[in-house]
Amino acid sequence: ELKVEQNPLFLSMQEEKNYTIYCNYSTTSDRLYWYRQDPGKSLESLFVLLSNGAVKQEGRLMASLDTKARLSTLHITAAVHDLSATYFCAGVPEGTYKYIFGTGTRLKVLA
Amino acid sequence: DGGITQSPKYLFRKEGQNVTLSCEQNLNHDAMYWYRQDPGQGLRLIYYSQIVNDFQKGDIAEGYSVSREKKESFPLTVTSAQKNPTAFYLCASSATESYGYTFGSGTRLTVV
Numbered sequence: 001e002l003k004v005e006q007n008p009l010f011l012s013m014q015e016e017k018n019y020t021i022y023c024n025y026s027t028t029s030d031r032l033y034w035y036r037q038d039p040g041k042s043l044e045s046l047f048v049l050l051s052n053g054a055v056k057q058e059g060r061l062m063a064s065l066d067t068k069a070r071l072s073t074l075h076i077t078a079a080v081h082d083l084s085a086t087y088f089c090a091g092v093p094e095g096t097y098k099y100i101f102g103t104g105t106r107l108k109v110l111a
Numbered sequence: 112d113g114g115i116t117q118s119p120k121y122l123f124r125k126e127g128q129n130v131t132l133s134c135e136q137n138l139n140h141d142a143m144y145w146y147r148q149d150p151g152q153g154l155r156l157i158y159y160s161q162i163v164n165d166f167q168k169g170d171i172a173e174g175y176s177v178s179r180e181k182k183e184s185f186p187l188t189v190t191s192a193q194k195n196p197t198a199f200y201l202c203a204s205s206a207t208e209s210y211g212y213t214f215g216s217g218t219r220l221t222v223v
Contacts (some may be wrong), residue, residue: 033211042201042214043154088153097142097161097205098169099212101153 002027002093006102014110016078021087021105023072029091032072033099034063037086046074046087079109113138117202117215123223124189124196132187132218134202141207143185147171148199157200160185161207189220197222 003026013019023032031050035043047056049065049072056063060083062075072089086106090099115136124130134143142161146154156169160179174193179185185204189196199219203212 040199040219042216045211048211097207098144098156098159099154099203101146101155103153104151106151 002029002091002100004089004091004100004102006087006089006105008105009103010106010108012108012110013076013079015080018078019076021074021076021089021107023074023089023102025070025072025091025100027070028067028094029070030094030096031092032065033090033092034072034074035088035090037088037104039086043088076107079107081109081111083107084109115202115204115213115215117200117218119218120216122218122220124220125223127191129188129190130220132189132200132202132220134185134187134215135183136185136204136213137183138204138206138213139182140204140213141182142205143179144203144205144212145169145175145177145185145187146201146203148201154201157187195222196220 005024007022033048034046037043047063052067054065060077065072086104088104090101118133144159145157148154155171157175158177160166163182166179176188201217202215205212
């Protein structure tokens with residue numbers, strides 16, 4: 001059974017600093033997704049990572065996938081206040097379409 | 112524009128009452144899903160359906176029921192057997208060939 005764990009659960013950081021959110025998963029996952037959620041809102045898709053070594057970047061966010069280590073990272077470069085949100089990763093058990101979500105990382109960027 | 116619509120946005124339920132949350136999509140997606148989110152927590156799968164007239168239980172199906180009579184629609188009923196239904200409910204759909212989810216805007220259910 002696929003389990004997905006994120007850390008840290010909470011992250012308070014200063015503007016212009018860099019930080020990384022980690023997503024570990026327990027068994028093989030066909031692919032790995034990252035989502036952003038603002039308070040009271042739905043989920044917004046950020047990245048989908050399909051293969052070992054995949055790296056995707058959008059603005060100040062960069063996601064990567066290491067399938068051998070069963071680890072994905074979301075790296076934040078030079079954080080700005082607008083990045084404050086909760087970030088989720090999700091894996092997909094082999095042969096299924098179901099997402100298994102991590103518990104989320106609540107990011108707060110302090111001005 | 113294609114999308115997935117959830118209604119209502121806010122819903123209040125009295126003790127012992129059944130309520131139904133609506134989820135409609137016009138994306139021609141085969142698969143649809145219901146997730147529950149509690150404050151400060153991740154999403155947990157309630158039910159999912161990959162084709163019309165078929166659905167499977169997720170991790171927390173007790174106290175919930177669904178139907179899939181049409182490809183476009185996947186309503187969720189929260190029954191009186193669900194003792195702690197206050198949560199944010201998210202519906203999603205996906206095409207089997209692309210796998211990516213499209214999420215609805217959610218329904219916030221509160222027991223009064």
